[in-house]
Amino acid sequence: MKKPAELVFIPFAGISHLVSTVEVAKLLVSRDDHLFITVLIMKSPLHSNLETDAYIESIKTSSQKRIKFINLPKPNVDFTNITVNAFRKAFIESHKPYVREAVTELAESTESAPRLAGFVIDMFCTTLIDVANEFGVPTYMFFTSNAGFLGLLFHLQTIHDEHDVEITELKNLETELVLPTFVNPFPPGALPSVLMEKEGAATFVNYARRYRETKGILVNTFSELESHALRSLSSYGEIPPVYPVGSILKLKTEDDAPEGSDQARQKTDIIEWLDGQLPSSVVFLCFGSMGSFDEDQVKEIACALEQSGHRFLWSLRCPPPKGKLADPSDYTDPAGVLPDGFLERTARIGKVIGWAPQMAVLAHPAVGGFVSHCGWNSILESLWFGVPIATWPMYSEQQMNAFQMVNELGLAVKISVEYGGSVNSTAEEKQMLLSAEEIVRGIRELMEPGSDIRKRVKHMSEMSKTTLLDGGSSYSSLGRFIDQIFL
Template identity: 55%
Template sequence: MSTKSHLVFIPSPGLGHLVSTVEIAKLLVDRDGRLSITILIMKLPFDSEVDSRIESLAASIAAGIHFVILPRRNPSPDTSRVAFLTDFIESHKADVREAVADLNMCGSPQLAGLVVDMFCTTMIEVASELSVPSYVFFTSSAAALGLLLHLQSIQDEHHMDLTELEGSDAELDFPCFRNPLPAAKFLPSDVFINEAGRLLLSHALRIRETRGILVNTFTELEPHAVEALAGLGAPPVYPVGPIVNIKVESRRGTEGNNSPKGFEILEWLDQQPETSVVFLCFGSFGSFDEDQAKEIARALEQSRRRFLWSLRQPPTKGKLEAPHDYANPAEVLPEGFLDRTARVGRVIGWAPQVAILSHPAIGGFVSHCGWNSTLESIWFGVPIATWPQYAEQQLNAFELVVELGLAAQIKVDYRKDLVKGSNFVTADEIEGGIRKLMESHEAAERRKKVKEVSEKSRKALVEGGSSYLSLASFIENVQRQ
């Protein structure tokens, strides 16, 4: 069959979702020359980093992939913080219709479907209007997908009030986990808030309507969760990961590494012994106030470990904006800390994370457990110490520590997005987690296990691997339409 087909991807706003979408688009057009892809981009009103990142992505994009930047929209001032993302995406629905109509008019190949992000399920309605299939690109784990589907089922079919689980001692059995899940500690915070929970689980209901789900995982990492999805009423599931931007062959020319800061960071790592450095980084929206930053600093100094710490300043209270670098980190750190640790550590702002994780000097990663970061760490064989912040990160921490045995823990119930959460971690707790990650007897066993899973992650993507074959099945599904 030589018929050309066109897919339109609609990622959720935010760098993590955009980068994953671009990477899977590259995989698809590389695998099948009949496919072309347009990526529709919604730009958050406060995320300035996306503009420069889009430029760099566009410069290196593969043939057959095109970007369309949608008009920037601002939700109503009356929109609640909980509903902001939902309303922001909804406000782009007319723009998506217009962009797809323009593609049809300019002679693009036949539209084969819309592939919508896990948070853009409202766009499934646009696919229905156009009489084309819709698919979901689920940028988190198979376990998170299974949990979402199961929660929607027990709420809508069994009328369970999920908000009552907040603060409870209940341990729930979920088909996607082998172990009982302590609900109050590990369920996403949105589940405990009426409006947020309703919006979150509405995505699960819509996901059931689609023709298939691409999941950013690989079967060897989550065999139990992947197998459980069929019994949860999910459409066909295609584990196609790990979908990560891991091209670091030219270290100083990727992911912004050619900036003076990126170059300096990697030069410093070059001077450190193999697996000696603990890397602390908490994602695009991870940040700490002064009191918590001081505790981290004390822990690092007490541990006497080499460290590289990406420290970001929290957004201004009450403002919708992303964290940014401190102008002068010394102002929020213990007096003299930078001088006392100058020979063993570096405090930085933005971090070229992929290049750092790929460096042989890195021996452990203190992480927020965002799924992209988790997959990058696994790819490079770097063990994690979990310190989740928000969204589904507590759930990811549970999977890494309890289900898979791939991580140590610092704190598993820390929540920045819930007032009643445990929002302070002491220096002793942090130091203990770093020692478990880097020094304990279990650390050696854990490092060995992570290396084994790293090898499996690479094999999954090559010809004959599980994700390679799963992507082929998805392409076949698209071409049949």
């Protein structure tokens, strides 16, 4: 007879990592009555935590009783004037004492408490493997990105450690790269921007080394979507078992804007506007929680939307102050950065907004295309609802995601694959400007009715749902992971 087992989940701070982590936790406890999960919540000192707090409160009142949440104290550490990679490292290190204390209390709570069966850490939290080792339990990882990126990291770590290749030099290659993760030759310019800086390359190579220490890796993808990338993982030597368990999404959108909040009012206004549009007539532009543009690029986008002839919903965000690591915010008055008269001329066909309830928008039948930064959660959401993507990557692994969607899978049209830089690039390093003509071409191709891409996206949408049902590939993969917990 099975004995109750408890897993400690530790997501990285940030709503996108938190939501997918909690959703996979909910899926696990729904599959096995003997599983209990405690989620340790880290709060970001650099970004607003209002969305995180609202989400946690909604989950506490609606989720299964076998999931509980513990808010960890905020560390007394100065994180100002720090790069993204240095912040991640220092932030996680500073939480080690709090994780150790919380798990100690769990383990000693009562004699009848479930046995501590392991940690499930975020892809950025590898230093917490040390804490799991102190408790004598295994560490598993939840990789919130895709199998292609996981394979790329293992590949780069292998060539760095075994062949002494300097990762940052790959961007200077004049020939395309041949990578096991991809069928097609890979352009060096589409390598994740974070890996093209010495600090970022060293950080992610070390992540990949430590991934090998885990006992299993859950990946938010599914076999039908990334069959080649998943098969290629076997070429990287000894790595832990990989469990594709996606798509892991928060499909209920009722709690993405707390009742009575400004966001709730904004969401109502957006959905009412979409209700007045024809099916598949609106192109939705949204660039993630950290996506924003300078004024020159904003004007090119505006000109493109006017020229395209399509109805649009545009999430336009104000960049943070130069040199400050923070999220974009809503404009007080977006007219100040838009071409003169743009809002008046497009009032009947378009809507410019700030924050967007992305999942609810993609689920709306009026939306026929998505101009996206190609964050992995956004890709999975768009595929789930059968909405084709036009790729406009901005940072992190998004360039690689865009290449995969366009060149590998044929599930997106290209506006750009190599646009953007790292989150902390200087203004001088981010001068790439996409013209209105390039953007118009991408939007028109995206919105073409009956296109082959639209048909392939619809087919993949159906696959993304059936794979989670009993007998589906992700359902079976999650079952194998649960079996591993109780060995």
